[in-house]
Structures are given as structure tokens and as C-alpha cells.
Amino acid sequence: MKSHQARSAVVVGVGPSRGLGATLARRFAREGLHVFIVGRTAENLERVVGKIRSAGGQATAVTADATVESDVVLLFDLATQFHDLEVVACNVDRNASAPLLETDRELFEQLWRQNCLAGFLVDREAVKHLLPRQQGSLFFTGATASLRARPPFTGFAAAKAGLRALAQGMDREFGPQGIHVAQIIIDGVIDGDRARAFRPVRQQQREDGLLQLDAIAETYWQLHCQHLSAWTHELDPRPYQEPF
Numbered sequence: 433m434k435s436h437q438a439r440s441a442v443v444v445g446v447g448p449s450r451g452l453g454a455t456l457a458r459r460f461a462r463e464g465l466h467v468f469i470v471g472r473t474a475e476n477l478e479r480v481v482g483k484i485r486s487a488g489g490q491a492t493a494v495t496a497d498a499t500v501e502s503d504v505v506l507l508f509d510l511a512t513q514f515h516d517l518e519v520v521a522c523n524v525d526r527n528a529s530a531p532l533l534e535t536d537r538e539l540f541e542q543l544w545r546q547n548c549l550a551g552f553l554v555d556r557e558a559v560k561h562l563l564p565r566q567q568g569s570l571f572f573t574g575a576t577a578s579l580r581a582r583p584p585f586t587g588f589a590a591a592k593a594g595l596r597a598l599a600q601g602m603d604r605e606f607g608p609q610g611i612h613v614a615q616i617i618i619d620g621v622i623d624g625d626r627a628r629a630f631r632p633v634r635q636q637q638r639e640d641g642l643l644q645l646d647a648i649a650e651t652y653w654q655l656h657c658q659h660l661s662a663w664t665h666e667l668d669p670r671p672y673q674e675p676f
Contacts, residue, residue, distance in 0.1 A: 440515035442507065443449030444498050444554050445523035445573070447476055450622045452573065452648060453523045454480045458651035464526040465518060469594040470494045474582075498524045498550035508557045519656050520558040521571040525592075540587045547591035551598055559606055566610035569656040572599045574617040579668075596666075603665050612663050616656050618643065618666045619670035628663040641673035 441460040446469040454476075457467045461484045469491055471477050477493035484491040493593035494510065496503035511517060526546040530539060555570050564566035578596045583587035596615055603613035622643035649671055658664060670676060 437463050439518045440468060440511050441519045441521070442468045442470065442511050442517065442554075442558065443521045444470040444496075444507075445521075445525065446471040446480055447473070448624070449476075449479055449483060450645065452618075452622060452645060453495075453521075454483075455645040455649045456521050456523065456652055457491060458484055458487070458489070459646075459653055460519060460521075461487070461491055463653070464517055465491040466492070468492050468494055468507065470496050470498065470507060472497055472674075498522070498554055499545045501553055502559050504553045508561055512561045514567065517558065517561045517568060519569045519571070520555065520562075520574065521652060522551045522554045523573045524554070525573065525575070526576045527575075527585065527588045529584045532586050532589060535587045540590075543587045544590045544594065547588065548594040548598065551595045555598070555602060559602070559611060562611050563606070563609060568610075569612040569614065570606075571652055571655065572596075572613075572615045574599075574615050576617065576619045578615070578617050584616065588671060600665070607663070607665075610660070612656070612658070612660070614664060615666045616652065616655070617666065617668040618648070619668045619676060620674040621671075622648070641671045643669065643671055651654070 436506045443453050446457060457469045457480055461467045469477055469480055474495045481491040481493045494507055496507050524546060526543060549647055551572055558570055572595055574596055574643045575592050577585055577589035580594040599615040623644055648669060655664060
């Protein structure tokens with residue numbers, strides 16, 4: 433029989449330990465949630481699980497592809513087998529720098545699948561498990577491109593804009609039924625492994641001019657804690673130095 437005291441969180445799109453997905457997982461685990469962390473690289477997931485457990489938290493690694501419907505269905509069956517699902521963060525994305533005339537159909541479709549289709553599959557299945565209790569939070573991770581398309585990232589922007597529309601539609605449909613749907617538009621460079629690997633961000637900006645992972649994760653948790661009389665659907669965290 434399912435325990436109605438045990439609570440779970442699902443974070444889809446977990447990569448390196450110094451990344452947003454992993455940081456969200458650690459933040460949710462600190463609140464006593466059993467966190468199911470999902471990604472395509474088992475080694476990365478196990479490393480994150482190990483850190484959560486060493487800090488006294490509970491976590492389970494699930495190797496899955498969020499663009500594969502059967503993987504997503506099995507994920508939520510697992511996450512809700514012995515737990516009440518409380519919060520889901522869909523953090524899956526892929527970016528690519530490609531001028532429009534160099535963007536072939538395959539790349540454009542891959543960007544859509546990994547940024548938009550994954551969000552649809554993850555949050556559709558999540559809602560099925562949240563609705564019976566009429567409570568819970570669904571978080572979509574967006575980007576500056578969710579609002580503005582700038583070459584050479586037009587394909588990425590088209591996919592992120594689609595994800596934003598999905599979040600809006602789900603909020604209007606399921607918000608009145610007790611499900612808090614929020615879109616977090618990350619407007620700036622995150623100080624994580626991905627940015628450090630691709631450019632010397634430390635040489636370009638002061639440390640406090642980059643989005644700090646723990647600060648972003650705290651924003652997600654505070655959204656989850658909001659009273660339903662004052663829910664936020666969309667917000668755009670950015671460093672104080674970031675132009676907009």
C-alpha cells in the first residue's frame with residue numbers, strides 16, 4: 433500500500449554535479465523529498481545520487497530519454513509507486529548555434545524534441561499523477577530564447593517558445609484544479625560546468641554577474657511554497673549586470 437506520508441520529487445534533465453538539474457535535486461532532497469533524478473548518462477546520475485545520500489537525503493537514479501514516451505510513463509509509475517508526487521522540474525534542453533540556412537530539418541526537429549516534446553511528455557504524465565490529490569508543482573526551465581529569437585539560435589528559440597506556450601496552456605487548464613504550473617526563464621549565463629567548458633566566463637564577468645546555481649534552485653523551491661492565492665506563473669531570474 434502506498435504511504436501517504438512519503439513525498440517525492442522528479443527532476444528530469446540531470447547532467448553534471450555542477451548543473452541546474454543536480455542542484456535542484458539536492459535542494460528538493462533537503463526538504464525531505466525522495467528525489468528521482470532523470471537523465472541519459474548513468475554515471476552522472478549516480479554521482480549526484482551519491483552526494484544527496486551522503487548529505488542524508490534520499491534519491492534514485494533513473495536512466496531515461498525524456499523524448500521517449502514509454503520511458504516517461506515508466507518513470508512516473510516508479511516515482512509514485514510508494515510516494516506522493518509533490519514537485520516536478522523539467523530541465524531538459526539542447527541548444528545549437530546554427531544560422532537558419534545551415535539548420536537542416538534533422539537539427540530543427542532535434543531541438544524541438546529535446547526542448548518542447550520532452551516537456552509535453554514529462555508534464556502530461558506528471559499531471560495524471562498530481563490531479564487525484566489536486567496539488568503539486570510543475571516547473572518548466574526556459575531561457576532568454578523563450579521570449580526573443582536571435583540568430584544563430586532561431587531553431588532553439590522556436591522550440592523554447594513552444595515550451596512556453598505549453599506551460600501557459602497547462603497553467604490555464606490545470607491551475608484551477610490545484611496544480612501550480614510555473615515557467616522559469618533563465619535570462620543569463622549559469623555558472624556551471626557547461627558554461628565553464630565552452631567559454632572563460634570568469635574572464636568576461638564577475639562571479640556575481642553569473643547566475644549562481646544555489647540561488648536559482650532556491651527560487652524554484654520558493655515558487656513551490658507559494659500560497660495558491662498568489663501563485664507566480666512566469667518569472668525571469670537574471671544577474672544584476674545582465675542587460676535586458
